Amino acid sequence: MAATAGSRTQKIGSVFSRTRNLVRIGLLRKPLWLDVYAAFPPLREPVYRVPRPRYGSGDPIAAVLYREDTVRAKFYKVYGSGPKPFDLTQLNFKSTCQRFVEKYNELKEEGKIEEEKLFEETGKALLASGILLQRRGVDRGAAPGDAASQPQLQDKRKDGQEQPPELAGTQKDSPCPS
Numbered sequence: 001m002a003a004t005a006g007s008r009t010q011k012i013g014s015v016f017s018r019t020r021n022l023v024r025i026g027l028l029r030k031p032l033w034l035d036v037y038a039a040f041p042p043l044r045e046p047v048y049r050v051p052r053p054r055y056g057s058g059d060p061i062a063a064v065l066y067r068e069d070t071v072r073a074k075f076y077k078v079y080g081s082g083p084k085p086f087d088l089t090q091l092n093f094k095s096t097c098q099r100f101v102e103k104y105n106e107l108k109e110e111g112k113i114e115e116e117k118l119f120e121e122t123g124k125a126l127l128a129s130g131i132l133l134q135r136r137g138v139d140r141g142a143a144p145g146d147a148a149s150q151p152q153l154q155d156k157r158k159d160g161q162e163q164p165p166e167l168a169g170t171q172k173d174s175p176c177p178s
Helices: 015-025 033-039 067-079 096-110 118-128
Strands: none
Touching: 015 033, 067 096, 067 118, 096 118
16 A cells, blocks of 8 residues: 555654655655654654553533523524524624513513413513514414415416416417517
8 A cells, every 4th residue: 555645644653754664665856854853863752652542531521501502592493584584783682582581581480471381471572562573483473274375386487487377378379478
């Protein structure tokens, strides 16, 4: 097996031995430092050694979870991230999720609402304060069974232009305008 620049042989031998072997087989021109290194070798040849794991160290970085992370995860699962991106140019910007978490913690501290209903009640409280929350996959203007909430498909004419949905069924057969 020829040792080329793309192979992962950096763990076998030292830089000197690998370079010397590449020069010997003709894959590399002789670098200036090779003769100096051969004349004055280091006391201990620098070779790669696999670092041994320290005793008792499983995962060096523990997961950092806060109590509000479960509320955030549920918020993003139910409501998504919203229609607009966050505006981080403003210093006092609070996302809808942050407002939700703050209201959730406020209602939780009051202790008047049961733990199971707290998420829904927080959504209702934000709605009462003027913050609209839209559940994922639900259209704002129509009821779930309403015909207006169904996506409207547009037919393509033969010339590649789209027709508006109200004219899609009328001009299918006649490409000429009347």
